[in-house]
Amino acid sequence: MNAPVLRLSGFGKHFGSLRVFSDIDLDVMPGDRIAILGASGSGKSTLLRCINVLETPSEGSLELDGDVVGQPSRSGDMRFSERELCALRQRVGMVFQQFNLFPHMTVAGNVAEGLKTVRGVPAQKAQERAVTELQRVGLADKADTFPSRLSGGQKQRVAIARALAMDPEILLFDEPTSALDPALVGEVLGVIEQLATEGRTMLLVTHEIGFAYHFATRILFLAEGGIYESGTPDDVLKNPKRPLTQQFLAEHRRFQF
Amino acid sequence: MYEWDFSPVLAEGGFLLVGFRNTLILTATALSGGLVVGLLLAFARLSHRRWLNVPAGVVIEVFRTTPPLVQLFWFYFGLPIVLSVEMTPFLAASLTFMIQSGAFFAEIFRAGIVSIERGQWEAARAIGMTYNQCMGRVILPQAVKRMFPSMMERSIELMKTTTLVATVSYADLLFQANELAQKTFRPLEVFTVVALIYFVSISFISFVASRMERRFARSGEFTP
Numbered sequence: 167m168n169a170p171v172l173r174l175s176g177f178g179k180h181f182g183s184l185r186v187f188s189d190i191d192l193d194v195m196p197g198d199r200i201a202i203l204g205a206s207g208s209g210k211s212t213l214l215r216c217i218n219v220l221e222t223p224s225e226g227s228l229e230l231d232g233d234v235v236g237q238p239s240r241s242g243d244m245r246f247s248e249r250e251l252c253a254l255r256q257r258v259g260m261v262f263q264q265f266n267l268f269p270h271m272t273v274a275g276n277v278a279e280g281l282k283t284v285r286g287v288p289a290q291k292a293q294e295r296a297v298t299e300l301q302r303v304g305l306a307d308k309a310d311t312f313p314s315r316l317s318g319g320q321k322q323r324v325a326i327a328r329a330l331a332m333d334p335e336i337l338l339f340d341e342p343t344s345a346l347d348p349a350l351v352g353e354v355l356g357v358i359e360q361l362a363t364e365g366r367t368m369l370l371v372t373h374e375i376g377f378a379y380h381f382a383t384r385i386l387f388l389a390e391g392g393i394y395e396s397g398t399p400d401d402v403l404k405n406p407k408r409p410l411t412q413q414f415l416a417e418h419r420r421f422q423f
Numbered sequence: 424m425y426e427w428d429f430s431p432v433l434a435e436g437g438f439l440l441v442g443f444r445n446t447l448i449l450t451a452t453a454l455s456g457g458l459v460v461g462l463l464l465a466f467a468r469l470s471h472r473r474w475l476n477v478p479a480g481v482v483i484e485v486f487r488t489t490p491p492l493v494q495l496f497w498f499y500f501g502l503p504i505v506l507s508v509e510m511t512p513f514l515a516a517s518l519t520f521m522i523q524s525g526a527f528f529a530e531i532f533r534a535g536i537v538s539i540e541r542g543q544w545e546a547a548r549a550i551g552m553t554y555n556q557c558m559g560r561v562i563l564p565q566a567v568k569r570m571f572p573s574m575m576e577r578s579i580e581l582m583k584t585t586t587l588v589a590t591v592s593y594a595d596l597l598f599q600a601n602e603l604a605q606k607t608f609r610p611l612e613v614f615t616v617v618a619l620i621y622f623v624s625i626s627f628i629s630f631v632a633s634r635m636e637r638r639f640a641r642s643g644e645f646t647p
Contacts, residue, residue: 220545248553256551266546270564280550283560325546332550 169232171196171335171367172217172258176226179209179216186212187391190226194336194369199362201378201399202371204388205414210371213388214338217369218258219246230257231335256284259334263341265321267313267328274300274309277327284332299327303357319350323357330361337361339370355381375418379403387411431607432616439613442599443620449513449595450582453520457581460521461528468533479529486526492587495519499591512593516585524581531577535570536562568639575632579625596620 170193178188186209194200202210215221217228219236222243228235235254236246246254268276277296281287287295300306303323313321322342329337339358343351355377361368362381372378378385378399385402387395389410395402406412432439467479486494499515502508539562547557589598600617604610 218549220549251548252551252553255549260545260549262542262546262549264542266540266542268543268546268561270568279560280552283556284551328546328550 168195170194170229171198171231173229173232174217174226175229177213177216177223177228178225179212179221180224185391187388188225189392192386192393194367196335196367197365197383198367199381199383200369200386201382201384202369202386202388203373203375203378203414204394208388209391210388211340214260214340214369214371217336217338218255218260219251220260222246230254252284256280256332257334258336258338259329259332260338261322261325261329261340261342263344265313265318265325265345267321267324269313272310272312273305273316273324276313276324277331280328280332295331296327299331300324302330302360303327304353317350318346319353322346322354326354326357326361335367337366337368339368339372341371341373343372343374375403375415387414389414425611427612428609429612429616431609432603432612435603435607438603439596439599439616439620442594442596445594445599446582446585446596449516449520449585449588449593452517453524453585454578454581456517456521457524457528460525461532464525464529465532465536468529469536482522483526483529486523487530491519491523491584492590494523495587495591512588512591515591516588516593520581520585523584524577527577527580528574531570531573532566535566538569539565571632571636571639575629579628582625582628583621 172192172194174190174192176188177190177192179186180188190213202213204210212221216223219228223236224243225238227238235250236244239245267273268279271279274293274296277299278287278289278292281292281295282289297306297309300309303326305320305323305327308316308320308324313324316324326342342358343354346354351374355374358368358370359381370378370381380399382399385396385399386393387402387406387410389395395406395408395411401407402411403415406415464479464483467475468483470476470479495515498519499510499512502515503510536558543561543565544557547561552560585595586597588595589601592598596617600613604613607613
C-alpha cells in the first residue's frame with residue numbers, strides 16, 4: 167500500500183580498494199524511525215552521509231519517493247548533478263555530531279539561512295519561520311544571540327531547527343549527542359523524541375543504545391560491511407540472533423547498573 | 424657640519440603633492456584591480472578543473488618569485504614589442520601591480536578559504552546550497568575576517584612597491600622627489616619629506632585598519 171520514501175538497493179561505498187559497505191538494501195517507509203548501530207568503523211556514519219551524498223556513494227541506487235537520484239558510473243563513484251544534489255538535500259535534512267552552526271550568523275539567522283538563500287523566501291517571512299522552529303526546540307528566546315554564546319545542547323537544538331526549517335521528508339542524525347556533555351544529552355534526545363511523536367521519518371546513528379530502544383521502530387546493526395542484523399528493537403536488542411550483535415551488546419552492558 | 428635647509432623643498436611643496444596624488448591614484452587602481460585578480464586566481468587555484476588550477480598556479484608562482492622591477496619592464500618594454508600595442512607608464516604600472524599584488528592576494532584568499540572547517544561546507548551543502556551559495560554566504564564571510572590583517576599588510580607593501588614606477592618615468596611621489604632634488608640640490612631634505620609623507624599616510628591606513636579589525640572582532644561575537 168504505502169510506497170517507501172527512501173529506497174536503497176545494492177548500495178555501496180568504497181574508498182579506493184577499501185570497502186566500507188556494500189549491497190545494502192533498505193526501504194524506509196513514511197514514519198519509520200531507524201536507529202543504525204554498529205562498532206566504530208562499521209560504516210554507519212558513512213552510510214548516513216551517503217544518503218544525502220555528503221559522501222558520494224560508489225554503487226547501487228538511491229530512490230527518493232520513487233525518483234532515482236544519481237547515475238552509476240563505470241569508473242569510481244556514482245555521479246550526481248549539482249541540481250540533483252541541491253534538490254535531494256532539501257528533502258533530506260541532516261544534523262551533525264559537531265553541530266556546524268554558522269558562527270557569523272545569529273541563531274535565527276542560522277535557521278532562516280536555507281529558506282532565504284536556497285528557497286528565496288523573503289527575509290521577513292524566513293525570520294518568522296525561524297522563530298517558529300526555534301519555539302519547537304524551546305529556544306525562541308535565543309533568536310538574536312550568536313551560537314558562540316550557547317551550550318552544546320542548545321547548539322544542537324538550533325541545528326535541529328535549522329534542518330526542520332527546510333521541511334525535509336527525512337531527517338538524518340549523525341551521532342547527535344556524541345559531542346555533548348552527558349548532562350546535556352537529555353535535552354537533545356527530548357527534542358528528537360518529540361519529533362518522533364509527530365510521526366517524522368528519521369534515521370539516527372547513535373551510541374545511546376537505551377535511547378535507540380525507545381526511539382526506533384527498526385534497528386539496523388552494521389558489521390562486516392553490510393546490514394548484519396535488523397529488526398524491531400525487541401528482536402535485535404533483547405534477543406540478538408547473531409554473534410557480533412550479541413558481542414556488541416554485551417560490551418555495551420558491561421558497566422550497567 | 425651639514426646645514427639642514429627645508430625652505431626650498433617646502434616652497435615647491437605643490438610639486439611633491441602632484442607626485443603624492445599620482446601615487447595614490449596608482450595604488451588605488453592597482454589595489455582594487457589586485458583584489459579582483461586575487462579573488463579570481465584564488466578561485467581558479469581552488470578549482471578541481473586542472474585547466475584552471477594549473478595555469479592559475481603558474482601565474483601566482485611567476486609573479487611571486489620574480490622581482491617587481493623586472494615585471495614592470497616586461498610590461499613597459501616587452502609587451503609593446505610582443506603585442507605591438509602602445510604602452511603608457513601608468514598602464515604598464517597598473518597592470519604590473521594588479522597582477523603582482525593579485526598573486527599575493529590569491530594566496531592570502533586561498534589560505535583563508537581553506538582554513539574554514541569542512542563542517543561549515545557540509546552544513547551549508549546539507550541544507551541544499553550550491554557551491555557558489557556556500558562560498559558567498561558561509562565561507563567567504565568567515566574567511567575575510569581571518570584574511571583581513573594579511574590583506575592590509577599586503578596593501579601597504581603594494582603602496583611602497585609602486586615607487587618603482589619612477590624608473591619608467593611615471594610622475595609618482597618618488598619621481599617628483601628626484602626631480603625636485605636635482606632642481607634644489609637638497610636631496611636629503613627632499614627624501615626626508617618624502618619618507619615623512621609615506622610614514623604619515625601608511626600609519627593612518629594602519630590605524631584605520633586596526634580599528635576595523637576590532638570592529639570585526641566584536642561583530643558576530645566569535646573568534647575565528
